[in-house]
Structures are given as C-alpha cells and as structure tokens.
Amino acid sequence: MDAFSSSFCTKFYPYTNKLAFSPTSTSSQTHLFYISAVNVEERPKRTTNSSSSSTINTETPVLGGGDHAKKPVLTKRKPSSRSFVTETPSFQSTIFNTFDNFVNNFIDPPTRPSVDPQHVLATNFAPVDEFPPTKCTVIEGELPESINGAYIRNGPNPQYLPRGPYHLFDGDGMLHSLLISNGQATFCSRYVQTYKYKIEHKHGSPLFPNVFSGFNGLTASAARGAITAARVLSGQYNPINGIGVANTSLAFFSKKLFALGESDLPYEIKVTPDGEILTVGRTDFDGKLFMSMTAHPKVDPKTEEAFAFRYGPVPPFLTFFRFDSSGVKQADVPIFSMTRPAFLHDFAITQKYAIFTEIQIGMNPMEMIFGSGSPVGADPSAVSKIGVIPRYAKDESEMKWIDVPGFNIIHAINAWDEGEDEIVLIAPNILSVEHTLERMELVHALMEKVRINLKTGMVSRQPLSARNLDFGVINQNFTGMKNRFVYAGIGDPMPKISGVVKLNVGEDQEHKDCTVGCRIFGPGCYGGEPFYVAREPNNPDADEDDGYVVTYVHDENKGESKFLVMDAKSPTLDIVASVKLPGRVPYGFHGIFVQESELKKL
Numbered sequence: 001m002d003a004f005s006s007s008f009c010t011k012f013y014p015y016t017n018k019l020a021f022s023p024t025s026t027s028s029q030t031h032l033f034y035i036s037a038v039n040v041e042e043r044p045k046r047t048t049n050s051s052s053s054s055t056i057n058t059e060t061p062v063l064g065g066g067d068h069a070k071k072p073v074l075t076k077r078k079p080s081s082r083s084f085v086t087e088t089p090s091f092q093s094t095i096f097n098t099f100d101n102f103v104n105n106f107i108d109p110p111t112r113p114s115v116d117p118q119h120v121l122a123t124n125f126a127p128v129d130e131f132p133p134t135k136c137t138v139i140e141g142e143l144p145e146s147i148n149g150a151y152i153r154n155g156p157n158p159q160y161l162p163r164g165p166y167h168l169f170d171g172d173g174m175l176h177s178l179l180i181s182n183g184q185a186t187f188c189s190r191y192v193q194t195y196k197y198k199i200e201h202k203h204g205s206p207l208f209p210n211v212f213s214g215f216n217g218l219t220a221s222a223a224r225g226a227i228t229a230a231r232v233l234s235g236q237y238n239p240i241n242g243i244g245v246a247n248t249s250l251a252f253f254s255k256k257l258f259a260l261g262e263s264d265l266p267y268e269i270k271v272t273p274d275g276e277i278l279t280v281g282r283t284d285f286d287g288k289l290f291m292s293m294t295a296h297p298k299v300d301p302k303t304e305e306a307f308a309f310r311y312g313p314v315p316p317f318l319t320f321f322r323f324d325s326s327g328v329k330q331a332d333v334p335i336f337s338m339t340r341p342a343f344l345h346d347f348a349i350t351q352k353y354a355i356f357t358e359i360q361i362g363m364n365p366m367e368m369i370f371g372s373g374s375p376v377g378a379d380p381s382a383v384s385k386i387g388v389i390p391r392y393a394k395d396e397s398e399m400k401w402i403d404v405p406g407f408n409i410i411h412a413i414n415a416w417d418e419g420e421d422e423i424v425l426i427a428p429n430i431l432s433v434e435h436t437l438e439r440m441e442l443v444h445a446l447m448e449k450v451r452i453n454l455k456t457g458m459v460s461r462q463p464l465s466a467r468n469l470d471f472g473v474i475n476q477n478f479t480g481m482k483n484r485f486v487y488a489g490i491g492d493p494m495p496k497i498s499g500v501v502k503l504n505v506g507e508d509q510e511h512k513d514c515t516v517g518c519r520i521f522g523p524g525c526y527g528g529e530p531f532y533v534a535r536e537p538n539n540p541d542a543d544e545d546d547g548y549v550v551t552y553v554h555d556e557n558k559g560e561s562k563f564l565v566m567d568a569k570s571p572t573l574d575i576v577a578s579v580k581l582p583g584r585v586p587y588g589f590h591g592i593f594v595q596e597s598e599l600k601k602l
C-alpha cells in the first residue's frame, strides 16, 4: 500500500503544518513515501550560486530525487546551478503565515481527496528535489543513432509541501530532461524558475495562493484573498510579474523553447550541451503578449507559424492570436461570441481554420462564493459547442459556432480539412465530465473522430476505441494536416498511464476499434504522455510512423524510473532501448522532444 504514514498536521501553531516528504524503503519492501513533521521554513539556510563547485554549506532534508532506495537521512544537497539566498522569515512573514495556517487548519482544511495533499501527493505523485545533469545507463537495447536531442517533460512538483488544500494542477513546474547524444543519455530535473518559484524560494515559504484549491466557499476565499492582498500591499510580491507555475507543457516555436502554464506568459528555457536546464525568463514577446497564453499552442510545420489563445473569466472569454514564422506576435482577435467562461485548455488548427470548444466545464464564481466547491466546475445545463474561425481572421465576423451536446474535450490531438466544407477533428471526449477536477480517477476519455460540415452545420462523431485514452500525440510534421496515426496513453486511472496505444485514425471504420499497436508497461508500472520522435525528421518522404514513441515510466514496485524508446511501426511497440534514470520522475503532464540541432541554436 502506498500511503502517507502521518496525518495532515492540523494543530494551530506557526510553522508546524509545514511538511516534508521522505522516501523510505528497505531492500525487500515496496518503496513508500510518507510525510514527516518537518518544518520546511525551519530548514537550514542555504546559499548557492552558479558555480558548479559551490554547495550548500549545511545539511538539508532532501524532499525527494536522488537515490530513493536510501533511508531518509539528512544528506548534503548536490551542487545547484541556481543563485538564491533564502531569507530569514521577517516578523511580517510570520504574521501572514500564521493567518494562513489558521485558515488552512480551521476555516478550510483539505477535507476533499482532490485537494488533500496526503492523497494528491501519494506514491509517485510525491515531489522530488532538483537533480543535476547525470549520465545514465542504458539497461536494455541501444539508443538509436537517429535520436539526438532532448526529451523534456513538464509536471507539478511543489517547491514547499502544501500548508493546506492542494490540487494536482497547483504544483510548481519541474522539467525532467533526458539529453541524448551519440547513444549517451544525461538526465536532469530542474524547476522552471518562475517569478512565483523565485520569490517563494527567497522567502523560504509559500506565498502565493493555490489557484485550483485555495478558493472554496465565501469565507475561505475572503480570508485567503485578504492574506494575498496583505502580502501584495506589504511588498512581498507583485502579481504583475506573474502568478503562474509553468507546470503544464513545453513548446518550441519562434526558434525558442518555452515552458508553459495557461495562467501566465511563457517562460523561455534552454538545455545546455552538458544537459543542464536553464530558465532564461518570462517573455512577453516585445510587450505584445498580455496576461496569459494556452499551454497548447499549435505550430504549423510548413509555415512555422504558432497559433495560440488565452481565455478568462470576463469578456471576451476567448482571445485568438498567432506568431508569424519570425516569432512576431500578431494582433489579438477577441472572440465575444463565446457566451460562457468555459474551461478552454486546448484547441486545434487545420490549414484553413482554428477550432475551439465551449465545453460544460467553466468558471463558476457563484459556487465559489455560496457553495463549497472549486471556482471551476461542470454545468450540466450548458450545451457544448464547437467554434470554427479562419486561422488568419482579423476579427470574429466569420466565426461559426455549432451545438454539439455532450462533447467535452480537454485536449485536441489533430484536425484537418476535407474537401471544401468539412473539417475532421481527433480528440478524446471526456465522459462524466463532472469528475474532471474532483474525481479524475473516474474520468473516461473516449477517443473520437469528429466530422464537422461547415456548410450544413452537421456534426458526426465516431468513437475510435473503447479504451480510456488521453495524452494523445502525432508525428508533429502532420499538425493541421490529414494524418493516420495517434499515440495515446491508457488511463488506469487518469492521470496514471498504464500503457500506450497506436491508433489508425486515417480511415473511417464504423464500429471498429482503430487500435493497431499497443504496449502495456507491466504490473505497477505507469508512464505519462507518449511523444513521437521521427527517425528522419527532415525527410518529407518518410513514412508517418517511421520513428519512435518515447516516454518516462515509473516502476512503483522498485521505486525506479526509466525512459523507454519504442518502435512506432511495431504492432507491439517493441522496446528499442530502456534507460535507467538516476532520479525519480513523478507523474506529470506534457513533454516534447527537441532535436540537437535546434538545441544548439537556443
């Protein structure tokens, strides 16, 4: 059984509900993670600088990472490339933290499983510490000569263990990179150094409220709002510099690599030749990008343009925009015809159009104020819609919305034009959408092929597999164009992925499962989103599936993580190479593979 051995500390006393994770094991036992009553804010002060020879000058509790087969002990932290000084908490901080603890313990304790850190951060969802670039061992097969570059995956990894309610989406973004060059692999884990991360690191404690879990009910929202206002007014931080955690995905466009979270601007990232991950900084594209941007921009492989959007709680609920091939952001196209502040996490493009959805999940401020739920929730009375707009539209005058009851997608995998008037969209439709935020383990995502006739407004939907599939990817050379193959994770339950399937979505096959390839990782082994890496990325004549499917997989029995390279053409997705990772990779969200030639230009 994986569990935390101690209960969530609820005693009202400054700092005593700060918790730290400690991995523990015996040589013969399943590895367990538990919370021990360690006050994070009382951790020894540390000073690091960019010199690789600098180390923390004292012993520090390790939150995770490193060798998880060892008993939890106070060990010396490995050299860090970061440059921070943790300040002694001021009297002011102590007061704010005390009020924060009071709210977390007495007004809004984490009673629901979806926001209870003991539940949310159990097993391989537990955070790890940063891990410096370290050479890895290939334990099965060989890394293909054609794979040279970095696979990087993003995910939530709270810098400080939560004082109170915590949702999976609230964690600070951590990047786990495997740099592969000439058959050698180098692993590294680093936080995205967001403004939030740096300010909280400097103060040595959490300061920002958790967006997905911190505003439940009027009293808790008012209390946390007041504490937030007090922190801002006292100068602890300035939200204008960004409140995001950049924990969702990565994207490569404008000849730059970005870590993304949809509540903030992109953070530019670099991977150095020795495998180190650096955060260059938050970017507003010469002042043209405001507030936030989707974590799922779409890059046209032919034109190298990037299409994106932002959404929010006040009209226009949706704003569409793009970056030209030089990386220059073009003018916003506000979409006032979107009628509700729906949750809009992803979209799709074709060669002619951009496709959005208005799903039944939306922002629900009344529930936040008068109920006890999240400010984001499902509205069963709402009718889902698909909205289509020419991708070079200057305004929304040509946008069409079509009612599609019961169509609730979080992710869109690909879309393309067929004939003059039709669009085909491939996306996993979330059944029982009401569970998306609160009971993710009950979510079933049904992969669908959706045909939209723009002339008649008719929409037809074809299920592609009965399996619970999400985190689907394609050969990115086919973004916006007709393609055949989708590689998707099998939710068991979501967001844990027990295997990967390959679907043939190119042909219409009524009442037939479109699975043409499958690999199950094995008992106790779970991965994340797969990613497709072409064997010859610059060969326009290469088969669509002439390449590899890669992903991180964690073995919960051994407490070990590995990197798998699978043959995309094989019906059993044969393992081409398996790399043992020196650090644990917690379950997370989206990743990317960036070719070595592109990394050198960053």
Ligand SMILES: [Fe+2]
Binding pocket: 248, 295, 296, 345, 346, 411, 589, 590
């Ligand atoms: Fe996503």
